Amino acid sequence: MTFTGIAIAGAGLGGLACARVLQLHGLDVTVFEQEPAADARPQGGTLDMHGDTGQVALRTAGLYEQFQASARPEGQQMRALDPHTAEVVLDEIPAEGDDFRPEIDRGQLRGILLDSLSPGTVRWGRPVAEVTATGDGARLTFADGASQDFDLVVGADGAWSRVRRALTGVRPEYSGVTFVEFGLDDADRRHPALAALTGQGMLMTKVDGKALIAQRNSNGHIRCYATFYAPEDWAVGLDFADTGAVRTHLLGRYAGWHPGLLAYLRENDGEFAHRPLHVLPVPHAWTSTPRLTLLGDAAHLMPPLGVGANLAMLDGTELATALATAPSVGEAVRAYEAGMLPRSIEAAKACASGLHDLLSDDLKSMAA
Incomplete structure (x- = not known):
């Protein structure tokens, strides 16, 4: 496939993972981020990277060793206390060598991904205002009125995605x-x-x-x-x-x-x-469009119960791999969505149920 360029809206974990794997395959990608700099705001708390999703993405991106250097396996400990007595009801301590869901600060993980990209890949302070499909690509219009055309625009721009508006119009x-x-x-x-x-x-x-x-x-x-x-x-x-x-x-x-x-x-x-x-409603899906697609929260915003970041990174690396191996952009997008959408729908259903478990009176239900 010959590309004139791939644009990713959003420099979160999923968008950066996608950009990293695209560059590993020698593809031209630019990430547009509305924030003015990488350190413009705190990046949030700790994440558990699952062995069958987030860690798979990190291995695909060639960043697993860097992740291991900052990961905290001891962070898998889960403790439940009685709210009235403060008595410990549950205390699950990870076994020696258990690294299925080690913790890492979101900011540290984002830093690993950013450092892996070619200089200038992320264009800071470039908020996307509108996305439109063209005859043979997609057009990004920025907040300052400038526009640029690409072979493919990937919406990795989170809960209030501008790219999603061009595909489904559904709001959280x-x-x-x-x-x-x-x-x-x-x-x-x-x-x-x-x-x-x-x-x-x-x-x-x-x-x-x-x-x-x-x-x-x-x-x-x-x-x-x-x-x-x-x-x-x-x-x-x-x-x-x-x-x-x-x-x-x-x-x-x-x-x-x-x-x-x-x-x-x-x-x-x-x-x-x-x-x-x-x-986002469950299910959230759309008719496949060859020049636009979504990943992460833009595609499947769900309660923050330890799943979203893992899925976003897996989305990003799977999309990038499809783009590097499929005969055309449209076929790559369809192949990616055929795997991502069913997976995210099932995860969103589980998280919806888990959110209510989180606030149930069952102290041993550790939905978070």
């Missing part, structure tokens, strides 16, 4: 569940009791449709989430820049829980962040 819907994110810095030194309570991986406690989740990240950071059912407008009038007001609200919402667990809310460092969970 609120799931009925919200996360409030906060963190503890240098926890082993500054918050030793909470560091010990958290363990080396994830801690969860829950009851009555509410959960508290704490996850070890690298460098002693613990990232936490207050998770609960709520109407979409529950936070109207609550200023998330007012840490004291948000803390007071959450302490009231979690009233009656053990003081040792409420300490996560009381001792947080910095601001709270509102993360309402949106999802």
